[in-house]
Structure formats: C-alpha cells, structure tokens
Amino acid sequence: MEQYDLNYEICGGDLQFLEISLNPGQGVIAEAGSLMFKSGDIKMEAMLGNGGKSNIFSKLFGATKRAISGENMFVTGFINRNKQSFKKVAFAGPYPGHIVPISLSDGEIICQSNAFICASFGTSVDFYIQKSLTVGFFGGKGFLMQKLKGDGVAFIHVGGSCKEIYLEEDEEIHIETGSVAAYDKHMKVGITLAGGIKTQIFGGEGLFLSTIKGPGRVWIQSMPFNKFVSNITATQIMMRKKK
Numbered sequence: 001m002e003q004y005d006l007n008y009e010i011c012g013g014d015l016q017f018l019e020i021s022l023n024p025g026q027g028v029i030a031e032a033g034s035l036m037f038k039s040g041d042i043k044m045e046a047m048l049g050n051g052g053k054s055n056i057f058s059k060l061f062g063a064t065k066r067a068i069s070g071e072n073m074f075v076t077g078f079i080n081r082n083k084q085s086f087k088k089v090a091f092a093g094p095y096p097g098h099i100v101p102i103s104l105s106d107g108e109i110i111c112q113s114n115a116f117i118c119a120s121f122g123t124s125v126d127f128y129i130q131k132s133l134t135v136g137f138f139g140g141k142g143f144l145m146q147k148l149k150g151d152g153v154a155f156i157h158v159g160g161s162c163k164e165i166y167l168e169e170d171e172e173i174h175i176e177t178g179s180v181a182a183y184d185k186h187m188k189v190g191i192t193l194a195g196g197i198k199t200q201i202f203g204g205e206g207l208f209l210s211t212i213k214g215p216g217r218v219w220i221q222s223m224p225f226n227k228f229v230s231n232i233t234a235t236q237i238m239m240r241k242k243k
Helices: 056-068 132-136 197-202 225-242
Strands: 007-011 019-022 025-029 035-038 040-050 074-080 087-092 097-103 109-111 116-120 124-129 143-150 153-159 162-167 172-177 180-184 188-193 208-213 216-221
Touching: 007 109, 019 116, 035 040, 035 074, 040 087, 074 188, 074 225, 097 162, 097 180, 116 143, 143 172, 153 180, 153 216, 162 172, 180 197, 180 208
Parallel strands: none
Antiparallel strands: 007 019, 019 087, 025 074, 025 116, 035 087, 040 074, 097 153, 109 143, 109 180, 116 153, 124 143, 162 216, 172 208, 180 216, 188 208
16 A cells, blocks of 8 residues: 555544544644544654655755744644554544545645645645735635645544535536535636625625536535634523523
C-alpha cells in the first residue's frame, strides 16, 4: 500500500469522527487540535508549514502564510512506528457536522477556512486568497480560504450534512452564501443578486448568492458555522425573553 492510500472509516451520525488504520511506517498529517485518540505506537511530530514536501525556506514561508491566515503555524504528523502491524488514530471535527473524504488526485480543491482535518503524507495545505473583491466581500466565505493539493485523500469537516454535485461544462449553480464547503480550484466562482428588490428585502435569503460554474465538483454544507452560531444565539435570546 502506498503512503497516500489510507484505510479509514467514518463513524457516527451528526457528530462524526474519522478512524484511520495506519500500516507500519505509514503516516498522516492533521490540523492541530483535531486528534481524538491514537495508539501508543503512533508517534506525533509537529511539522512546520503546510506539511508538503519542501525545503526549510519553503516550510518557513508556508508557516508564515498559515499564521497570517489565522491558522496554527504547525500541522501534526502521526506515524505508525510499529514494524509488524497496523495501528489506529482518530480525528474529529470542531462542531456538529460531517467528515467528507476528497480525492486530490483529481486536482486541487479550495475549501472554507478551518475545514481541513487530515490528509495523506505529502499533502500541501495552504491558504488561498479570493482574487475577486466582490466574492471576498459578499460571497459569504471571506477572502482567506484553504487550498489542498496532493496525490492522496484529504478529509474536510462540513457543517450539518453535505451534498456533492458534479457540474458539467458551463453548468452553473447558485448557492446560499456560506454554504459552499469546497470546490475544484479551476472552477469559476462569483456572486449574483438574489432575485429582485422585493425578494432581496422580504425573501429572507440575503442580497447575494454564490455562483459556481462547471466543469468540476462542488461540496455544499447544510449548516455553515456562522448559521449554527446564529441559531444557538437566537434560541438563547428567546429563552431569556420567556423567563
């Protein structure tokens, strides 16, 4: 089995965790703070930068970029040091949702900030700057996102449930801002007005929708983190008023 071929199981319902069985000598990289449990034979190692294959200067540059984007300068490597049998390590998402495996052999992907959980060794985890000012301001995702590049599989966390859609050439989809979990890097991303003036004011869907044009893959989440927090806050306010 190659280093990037991972034997894994996604466990649970709405509060999922990822369990990976590492062969002797095999390893993964993971975002700091995502560990749930591990075998005693699996050794942890802080890795500077994004975890990709590069020299020390590239690693320092990658670490600086991660710090600027508000992420930890280090990722953590988990390596099975047992020479005879596989050992297990598990990771979990930061809030209720689902864990989604994505094949990077089909190309680089762009995902929401802090979505990355773990990936095969050799995967590059970098930050990505939205080139369009309008998408950055009104697209619901902000200017800084994450770019994943590699040959194996990466795992991201999405809020709520996830719908994967493949768009054909020039096929376009309109998505509620913030609900875009990830998409293939080569796809064209923009924004559009959410209907007419009446719809924008009274429709309750906001002023803009995100647009993504194919060909390529897009992953849509049903409960973005900001909506999750807003719903909890609104519920707490209502309960206080009833008291």
